[in-house]
Amino acid sequence: MRIFKIAVPVAILMGGLFLCTSLSFGKAEYTKKEKKGCTFCHVSAGSKELNEAGKYYKEHNHSLEGYKPSAKK
Numbered sequence: 001m002r003i004f005k006i007a008v009p010v011a012i013l014m015g016g017l018f019l020c021t022s023l024s025f026g027k028a029e030y031t032k033k034e035k036k037g038c039t040f041c042h043v044s045a046g047s048k049e050l051n052e053a054g055k056y057y058k059e060h061n062h063s064l065e066g067y068k069p070s071a072k073k
Helices: 001-022 029-032 052-059
Strands: none
Touching: none
16 A cells, blocks of 8 residues: 555656646747747647748748748749
């Protein structure tokens, strides 16, 4: 019984830690810095997949300076 008094709180804390770190994909400071919404760089809200602008941002030291969208066909 004593093991449950220790194991249950530890499991809850570890689960909470895992949950917090696994759900944070985007960074709020990027949206504030660039004044753009999440879908400017991501294919959809809540997605980790980057579109053209997101790939540019990632490859250029988290800056959109000089970014020009390609012509849509």
